[in-house]
Amino acid sequence: MTERDHFRDEPLGAALRELEVPEHGPGFESELEAILDRPRARDWRLPLGLAAAAAAVAAVATLVLVGLPGSGSSPALAAQVRTKVAATLAHATSIRGTLVYRALDVRTHGIATSHAVFAMDGRGDLRLQSVPGPEVAVYDAAAGVERGLGHSAALGATGPVFAFQRTGIAPGPPDEGPSDELFLQRRLGSALRALLVSGKAARARKLDFRGRPAWQVVLHVRPNRIYADEDRVALTIDRETGFPLRVRSTLHGAFRSELQVRDLALDQQLPRDEFVLSFPRGKTVLRSDGGFRRVRLGDAAARVGYRPVVPDTLPRGYRLAETAVARRGHVLSLSYRRGFDQLVVTERVRGRRRGDPFAEPGLAVAGRTLRIDAGALRGATGHLVIDARSVPHLLVSRRNLLVTIGGDANEFELIQVARSLHTRASSLAARCRASELRVTAGLQGATGSLAGGVRVRNAGGRACTVEGRPRVAILSAGRPLPLRRIAARPDWQGQLVPAGYPQVVLEPGDVADVRVSWSNWCGAKPRPPLSISVVLPHGAGRLGAALEAGTPRCDQRSAPSTLAVQPFMPEF
Amino acid sequence: VDEDEFAALIRRHDRPLRSLAFRLLGDRDRMDDALQNAYTKAFRALPRFRGEAAPETWLYRIVYNACLDERRRDRRHVELDERLASHEDLAGDAARRSGLAAALAALPPDQRAAVLLVDAEGFPYGAAAEVLGVELGTLASRLSRARAALRRELSAVPEGAEHG
Numbered sequence: 001m002t003e004r005d006h007f008r009d010e011p012l013g014a015a016l017r018e019l020e021v022p023e024h025g026p027g028f029e030s031e032l033e034a035i036l037d038r039p040r041a042r043d044w045r046l047p048l049g050l051a052a053a054a055a056a057v058a059a060v061a062t063l064v065l066v067g068l069p070g071s072g073s074s075p076a077l078a079a080q081v082r083t084k085v086a087a088t089l090a091h092a093t094s095i096r097g098t099l100v101y102r103a104l105d106v107r108t109h110g111i112a113t114s115h116a117v118f119a120m121d122g123r124g125d126l127r128l129q130s131v132p133g134p135e136v137a138v139y140d141a142a143a144g145v146e147r148g149l150g151h152s153a154a155l156g157a158t159g160p161v162f163a164f165q166r167t168g169i170a171p172g173p174p175d176e177g178p179s180d181e182l183f184l185q186r187r188l189g190s191a192l193r194a195l196l197v198s199g200k201a202a203r204a205r206k207l208d209f210r211g212r213p214a215w216q217v218v219l220h221v222r223p224n225r226i227y228a229d230e231d232r233v234a235l236t237i238d239r240e241t242g243f244p245l246r247v248r249s250t251l252h253g254a255f256r257s258e259l260q261v262r263d264l265a266l267d268q269q270l271p272r273d274e275f276v277l278s279f280p281r282g283k284t285v286l287r288s289d290g291g292f293r294r295v296r297l298g299d300a301a302a303r304v305g306y307r308p309v310v311p312d313t314l315p316r317g318y319r320l321a322e323t324a325v326a327r328r329g330h331v332l333s334l335s336y337r338r339g340f341d342q343l344v345v346t347e348r349v350r351g352r353r354r355g356d357p358f359a360e361p362g363l364a365v366a367g368r369t370l371r372i373d374a375g376a377l378r379g380a381t382g383h384l385v386i387d388a389r390s391v392p393h394l395l396v397s398r399r400n401l402l403v404t405i406g407g408d409a410n411e412f413e414l415i416q417v418a419r420s421l422h423t424r425a426s427s428l429a430a431r432c433r434a435s436e437l438r439v440t441a442g443l444q445g446a447t448g449s450l451a452g453g454v455r456v457r458n459a460g461g462r463a464c465t466v467e468g469r470p471r472v473a474i475l476s477a478g479r480p481l482p483l484r485r486i487a488a489r490p491d492w493q494g495q496l497v498p499a500g501y502p503q504v505v506l507e508p509g510d511v512a513d514v515r516v517s518w519s520n521w522c523g524a525k526p527r528p529p530l531s532i533s534v535v536l537p538h539g540a541g542r543l544g545a546a547l548e549a550g551t552p553r554c555d556q557r558s559a560p561s562t563l564a565v566q567p568f569m570p571e572f
Numbered sequence: 573v574d575e576d577e578f579a580a581l582i583r584r585h586d587r588p589l590r591s592l593a594f595r596l597l598g599d600r601d602r603m604d605d606a607l608q609n610a611y612t613k614a615f616r617a618l619p620r621f622r623g624e625a626a627p628e629t630w631l632y633r634i635v636y637n638a639c640l641d642e643r644r645r646d647r648r649h650v651e652l653d654e655r656l657a658s659h660e661d662l663a664g665d666a667a668r669r670s671g672l673a674a675a676l677a678a679l680p681p682d683q684r685a686a687v688l689l690v691d692a693e694g695f696p697y698g699a700a701a702e703v704l705g706v707e708l709g710t711l712a713s714r715l716s717r718a719r720a721a722l723r724r725e726l727s728a729v730p731e732g733a734e735h736g
Contacts, residue, residue, distance in 0.1 A: 006697050009719055013691035016722075019673050021591045022600040028608065351601070 029361060078204040081215045081237055088242030088266070089408065090317055090339040094121045095243065097264040098131070103257040111255075122339055123321060124171075125275040126178060134161050138277040139178035141335075144169040144292055144324060146178045147277045163279045168290040171322040171335035172344040173391050173406050174357035176290065206239075209246065210262075213239040222389065223251065226362030230256045241266045292324040292333065297463065298505030304330045308347045309376045309403060312430075313420035315413040318343055336407075343407035345417065350402045358385065358393050358406060365390040372396055374419040377403065382418060386411050394418050431467070432506060434541025436460035441516075441532040443549035449519040450552045454534055455571075456514075456543065458506035466512050467503045469567040471535040474518065474547065476526035480533070481561070483518070488564040491515065504568050515566040522554035522561065578618055581627055582611060588693050589635050595688060596639040596681050610638035625702060632695075632703045636685055643681065675725035683718035686711055691719070 096119040105112050115131040124141030137148035146166040169178055204217045217235045230249035238245045243266060248258040279285055293303070301307050303325040311334075318336040325332050331348040359365070365387035372380045382396040393406030394414040405417050438459045443452035454472060458464055469487055473480045504512045514534070530547040552561070589610075593603040614634045621630060676684055682704060689700040690711075701711040 008694065009687075009691045012687070012719060012722055013694070015672055016676070016688060016692035017591075019591070019595075019676075021587060021594055022603065024590070024607075025600055025604050028604050 024361060025355075028355065029359075029364075077206070077215065078217060081204045081217060084239070084242035085237060088339075089341050092122060092243075092339045093267050094270050095119065095264070095266050095340070096268070096270065098262040099128075100260040100262060101257070102259075104255060119270055119274050120340070121270060121275075122337060124335075124337060124342065127275055136277065137179055138275045139169070140275055141171070141178075142294065142322060143167075144171070144290070144294055144322070147279070148179070149277075149279075163283045163285045164288070165285050166288050166290060168292045168326075170290060170292045170326070170331075171324050171333045172342050174344075174346065174393070174404055175292070175326075175331065175333060207236075209236050209238075212245065214245060215239060221249075222363075224362035225364065238264065291326045291328050292331070293326070294322060294324050296505075296507060297323045297334075298507065300325055300332050303327075304332045304347070306330065306347075306349075306401065307423045308332045309398070309421040309423050310334065311345060311405075311417045311420045312375075312422055313416050315343065315409050315417075317341075338408075341408035343405070343409050343417070345421075346404045346406075347398075348402055348404075350397065350400050356383070356385070356395060357402075357404065358390055358395075360390070363389045370415070372415075372418050375421045376423050377418060377421050382415075384411060384414065386414075430464055431538055431540050432456070432458060432460075432464035432536070434536055434543050436462075436464055437466075437536075437543060439532075439534055439543040439545045441534075441545045441547050443516065443518055443547065445552070448553050448555065449517050450549055451515070451517045452549070453516050454514040454532060454545075455511050456506075456534075456568075457511045458508050461508055463505055463507045465503050465505050466536070466568040468537040469565055470514055470537060472514065472516055472563060472565045473533040473535075474526075474549075474563065475531045475533055475544075477529065478531070481526060482523070483563040484560040486562050486564040488515070488517070488566045490566050490569055492569075502567055504570050511571045512568045513571055514568055517564040518549075518552050519562045519564070520553070520555045520559055521551040522557045526551065577627070578615060581631060585628055585631060588688075589632070591692070592632070592685065592688050593635060593639050595676055595684050596636075597642055598677070602642055606638045606642040607635065609641070610635040613638065626699065629695075629699045629702050632689070633705070636703055637705075640681070671725045672722060675722050679718055679721060682706075683714045683721075686714040687718040687722065690715055 096117070099116045099118055100113065101116075102111055102113045104110075117127075117129050117131060119127045124139075126139040126141075127136070128138075129136040135148070135150045137146060137150070139146045144167065146164075146169055148164050149161050150164065166178070170176060204215045207214055207216050209216075215237045217237070219233045219235065221231055221233055223229055223231050228251055230251050232250045232253075234246075234248045235244060236246040236248075237243065241264060243264060244261060245264070246258065246260045249256045295303055297310070297320075300323060314336055315338070317338040318341070319338065320334060321337040321342075322335040323333070324335070329348045329351065331346060333344060333346045336343045336345070356367075365385050367383050367385040367387070370382050370384055372378055372382050377396050377398055380396050380398060382394050384394045386392050391406045392409060392411070392414060393404060394417075396403045396405075396418055403418075403421065405414050409417070436458060437456045439454060439456050441452070441454045443450040445451050454470070456466065472485070474483060475481070506512060530549055532545055532547045534543040534545075535541075536543070586607075589607060590603060593606045594600065597603050597606060610631075614631055617634075621627075624630075625633070676687075679687075685704055686700060689695040689703060690697065695703070697708055697711055701708050704711060704714075706714075
């Protein structure tokens with residue numbers, strides 16, 4: 001071979017090196033570590049580039065609590081801080097303000113400062129707009145759509161502004177949410193939650209910050225093992241509102257970053273169009289799709305292809321906000337909100353990758369295993385992670401499915417949610433109470449038996465669930481007829497059994513039927529009026545309705561009259 | 573190579589190895605699967621590594637073979653390659669890069685690996701041939717074919733000198 005044969009095409013090589021290369025997926029390193037069984041303390045984490053500014057900001061707020069040494073600080077005061085912050089997060093309805101973010105540029109060693117205004121509401125909607133612009137992003141949580149204007153990451157800040165729209169965004173972790181979730185919702189929220197639920201000794205002191213009475217809590221953190229981000233975080237919290245005013249991080253005593261929240265306004269009415277963004281006419285819009293679709297809970301099972309588990313029990317104040325499914329991975333994601341708090345329960349088909357989907361590169365978190373002792377997951381082994389560098393979460397495998405429970409909840413709450421999981425649509429759609437239902441009934445037939453049914457309609461304002469076989473009686477002038485009840489199997493009459501059966505989810509206005517067949521009445525003609533009594537399963541109450549019916553034919557005088565009752569079924 | 577040197581080796585080469593695996597396999601999950609297998613295999617083979625080759629050559633060879641195994645295991649690669657080829661990017665340079673990515677994805681895997689190792693990562697021909705497990709002449713011919721195809725997509729890149 002000659003020297004010429006060993007030619008290297010530099011321009012081509014440079015172009016090839018510019019091609020995008022994905023980072024490792026979540027959990028890659030933890031899985032690798034598990035396989036190799038290396039001690040976690042060893043530093044051999046893989047090198048990843050610094051994430052975007054938002055991620056850096058987010059990292060600022062992931063904390064490990066330890067006591068604050070020094071005079072003037074107090075654990076009792078820290079408890080007050082926790083109480084105040086918890087109340088703020090759980091009850092806030094809206095927030096707006098200005099973010100000032102200063103960060104060390106590790107390449108130039110200069111300090112870069114950026115400004116943005118933001119707004120967020122209790123539904124999870126978000127607006128973040130750079131000052132002076134032009135970058136802006138708005139997120140509609142209920143629709144799972146993010147729209148924005150921004151610069152191309154490839155072309156730099158001086159390039160043209162492009163419009164983008166991301167649809168099908170997941171409701172929350174462990175699936176990727178909107179761009180700014182990293183900062184405002186997921187990470188900062190979870191960091192504050194970590195502060196609240198850590199149970200470790202924390203100390204706080206009072207101070208004035210920009211003219212406002214405040215508390216400061218100093219926390220020592222484990223740096224990211226891929227790129228050391230910080231080892232000390234000072235969190236300044238507004239005493240009036242309980243919301244953070246500043247998060248300042250240092251590494252080995254040197255400044256790394258600081259996030260300030262200014263012009264803070266909590267729980268004020270936001271303009272109706274706060275989370276709406278219209279694109280300039282003619283603007284080309286880059287569109288992408290995260291694959292999640294908002295659905296009704298009752299439709300979820302059919303979309304994911306299995307009967308999902310849902311919780312009966314939730315921490316106080318949480319309400320179901322979003323139900324979404326993703327075809328890829330057969331994911332069901334249920335998002336519950338409480339003020340700015342979010343708790344997400346997901347289920348998915350386990351892929352070949354078996355790591356913790358919450359894991360993030362460079363952040364080894366502490367977890368422990370436990371046995372679920374109740375509910376649909378009874379007997380399964382769970383993996384619980386309460387670590388301030390992660391969203392608090394619990395993972396449980398169910399056959400080939402993985403259930404995740406993660407968000408703003410403490411250890412006890414996560415376990416209680418896991419214990420309450422059932423393969424039925426309760427809780428979010430809690431069992432229908434008799435007071436929510438209206439019932440009608442009718443029986444008819446010309447030959448032999450009388451057939452018909454009981455129909456219940458959800459007259460309430462929320463979805464609820466009926467399941468199983470109610471106890472049905474026919475009353476004559478208010479007294480039950482002597483009927484022998486027969487538990488009949490559901491007759492689908494050739495129709496497909498709906499996914500999710502035997503639960504029947506009733507959105508407001510929906511109906512469910514109980515098929516009834518009355519046979520062999522050889523007694524005296526019942527005294528009018530006839531009525532029907534329906535006792536709901538699970539102690540959910542009793543319903544009654546007038547019954548338009550005659551009596552069935554007497555086929556065998558020595559045999560009892562029978563009433564065959566099928567379980568609740570969706571309306572045919 | 574001890575464990576610390578191995579960790580440093582991984583740190584130093586993880587990005588180009590990700591690039592190689594991603595370009596050969598076409599999606600991140602498969603890239604991670606292959607790299608996880610390869611890193612594990614390499615780590616466990618440490619006690620048997622006697623320095624017959626440079627450590628990076630040894631590591632790249634393990635990764636390359638893991639990628640080939642992954643391709644054999646999952647015959648969906650044709651579909652994935654097509655997806656890569658249709659990948660959209662933003663504008664300008666990005667569009668040019670997208671065209672290059674598509675052209676790269678259209679190459680046979682051995683040509684892809686050759687051009688990535690030599691032109692992108694600067695491997696000497698001998699080391700690249702060792703990684704790919706081929707003779708020098710085979711490597712050169714793969715390189716030549718790969719470059720010709722890629723240059724058609726990369727009009728800004730001048731013709732190379734090896735064709736004289």
